[in-house]
Amino acid sequence: MNLLSFLSRRGTAPVARERLQILLAHERVAFGRSDLVAVLREEILAVIAKHVAIDKEKVKVTMERGDAVSTLEIDVELPKAVRRAVA
Amino acid sequence: MNLLSFLSRRGTAPVARERLQILLAHERVAFGRSDLVAVLREEILAVIAKHVAIDKEKVKVTMERGDAVSTLEIDVELPKAVRRAVA
Numbered sequence: 001m002n003l004l005s006f007l008s009r010r011g012t013a014p015v016a017r018e019r020l021q022i023l024l025a026h027e028r029v030a031f032g033r034s035d036l037v038a039v040l041r042e043e044i045l046a047v048i049a050k051h052v053a054i055d056k057e058k059v060k061v062t063m064e065r066g067d068a069v070s071t072l073e074i075d076v077e078l079p080k081a082v083r084r085a086v087a
Numbered sequence: 088m089n090l091l092s093f094l095s096r097r098g099t100a101p102v103a104r105e106r107l108q109i110l111l112a113h114e115r116v117a118f119g120r121s122d123l124v125a126v127l128r129e130e131i132l133a134v135i136a137k138h139v140a141i142d143k144e145k146v147k148v149t150m151e152r153g154d155a156v157s158t159l160e161i162d163v164e165l166p167k168a169v170r171r172a173v174a
Binding site: 017021023027051052 | 105115130134138
């Protein structure tokens with residue numbers, strides 16, 4: 001499944017970290033509004049920060065701009081939630 | 088490349104539509120904060136709507152909640168931008 005491969009493509013061993021990954025892809029057929037992902041980046045980060053305490057050093061943002069598709073990837077390691085017994 | 092397979096997995100022929108796709112994945116290691124993607128859904132849609140005129144019928148939202156990973160997929164067909172000559 002593509003989504004799972006997206007999640008696992010970093011190839012890291014399972015680590016007990018909670019994280020949030022966001023992938024944006026903007027497919028264009030014409031010019032104009034070309035920086036939509038750039039515009040949305042800060043606002044989406046602000047939305048996340050409203051709900052979880054984000055350590056800026058734990059946020060990885062990757063942006064790629066192609067002719068037809070621009071992509072933005074945000075990877076946030078979340079602070080530990082209140083833990084309960086987890087197998 | 089996984090990102091491209093994510094983009095192309097609908098298998099549709101190339102159509103001259105502009106669109107924005109957003110994929111959120113929340114990996115949990117503990118309970119609590121389990122509805123982060125649900126919380127972010129409305130706010131992210133609101134952020135997008137601030138910048139582009141969204142036709143609600145052109146927005147497809149898919150949410151899946153698993154034990155360890157919750158995912159949210161938002162697929163927005165954008166209104167036609169001002170067109171210029173595009174090869």
